[in-house]
Amino acid sequence: MSDPIIKINNLHLSLEGGAGRVNILRGIDLTVARSETLSIVGPSGAGKTTLLMALAGLEQISAGEITIAGTRLSGLSEDELARFRREQIGIVFQSFHLIPTMTALENVALPLEFSAVPDPRGRALEALAATGLEQRAAHFPGQLSGGEQQRVALARAFVSRPALILADEPTGNLDQETGHKVMELLFNLQQDQGTTLILITHDLNLAQRCQRTIRMADGQLDHIDWAAA
Structure with a gap:
């Protein structure tokens, strides 16, 4: 794969739980090209969101390496990670995570x-105009619909x-029609900017719109060949 933006090597992430240490990510290897669209599917609890949070530098990994745009995340301080996220990564959650006391523009x-x-x-x-x-720039989140x-x-x-762009079930809180419109906008913005997109979704039809799909189960990845599925 030429000019990869993401390289994940032997990624492990474990957390302490009430029953002891839980292995959430178990030996993940993944390479993603620039401008590629990649979907991740799999059952709840498979580790999909944890993988995205690790890519964003929001979860501390236990072993392995994550390199994004030539930067090794484990080599960054917390301040450097925050700066790297602001400059290199956009995150879209299922819940909108807007600040309720700030307008859409703010x-x-x-x-x-x-x-x-x-x-x-x-x-x-300009970004609001693109959406x-x-x-509605002067409206607060509580004055806006979910879409x-x-x-x-x-x-x-x-x-x-x-x-x-890391998108974690971005239509999960929306009705089907609104969700469809939001995803059309997401893919249009991705194409216009040439941004790499990693999308977590339970919607297999939506997953197939991406150039590549991988299935996650028990903290490990498998490639899906849709032609053979």
């Missing part, structure tokens, strides 16, 4: 303000033009 501008980017509000308004929400809140979350994820 929510989208926030990561740019942390990075001291010039004209953060101007860029945030069709420029007329609108997720579109604000998409604008926030893409506003810094990150190299990587």
